[in-house]
Amino acid sequence: MNQTEKVKSTATKAAKEEPTSGDLISYESLDDAAYEELPEAEYLEAQKQLLENEKSIYLGQAEALKAEADYLAQEAEPGDTQFDEESGEGGTTTIDRERDLALAASALAAVEEIDDALRKIEHGTYGICESCHEVIPRMRMRALPYARLCVKCKNGGLSRR
Numbered sequence: 001m002n003q004t005e006k007v008k009s010t011a012t013k014a015a016k017e018e019p020t021s022g023d024l025i026s027y028e029s030l031d032d033a034a035y036e037e038l039p040e041a042e043y044l045e046a047q048k049q050l051l052e053n054e055k056s057i058y059l060g061q062a063e064a065l066k067a068e069a070d071y072l073a074q075e076a077e078p079g080d081t082q083f084d085e086e087s088g089e090g091g092t093t094t095i096d097r098e099r100d101l102a103l104a105a106s107a108l109a110a111v112e113e114i115d116d117a118l119r120k121i122e123h124g125t126y127g128i129c130e131s132c133h134e135v136i137p138r139m140r141m142r143a144l145p146y147a148r149l150c151v152k153c154k155n156g157g158l159s160r161r
């Protein structure tokens with residue numbers, strides 16, 4: 001296993017074996033009906049845990065991907081990066097590196113979405129559709145804790161452009 005594969009498998013592992021707190025497990029074990037019945041404060045707490053849990057996964061992924069990209073950059077011949085297409089092998093490294101950086105960027109974009117959702121919890125605007133301002137059903141928020149739109153607005157979004 002080379003260094004690149006090692007970094008990749010670490011990233012996968014981190015994503016699958018994220019630490020879970022006792023509280024998170026207790027909310028996770030609730031069925032949908034019980035989740036709907038939670039008092040608002042507990043519902044928000046449960047969502048906050050989901051968000052923070054996902055955030056740490058995405059941050060871990062971004063970190064591992066950036067480490068891999070850095071490694072690939074070191075692996076490439078110094079000063080050779082502009083001519084990678086010519087050498088073939090170096091070109092693959094560049095493509096891998098760009099892919100890693102793109103994946104890291106999208107992981108960080110997800111972190112920003114999560115931070116936005118956490119701010120909404122602080123401001124009391126969490127779980128409200130940004131388009132129609134209706135309360136988004138808890139089941140949708142549970143499945144996608146940083147959803148900005150209700151399903152109706154999400155699906156109808158294109159026609160409003």
Ligand SMILES: [Zn+2]
Nearest residue numbers: 129132150153
């Ligand atoms: Zn809506």
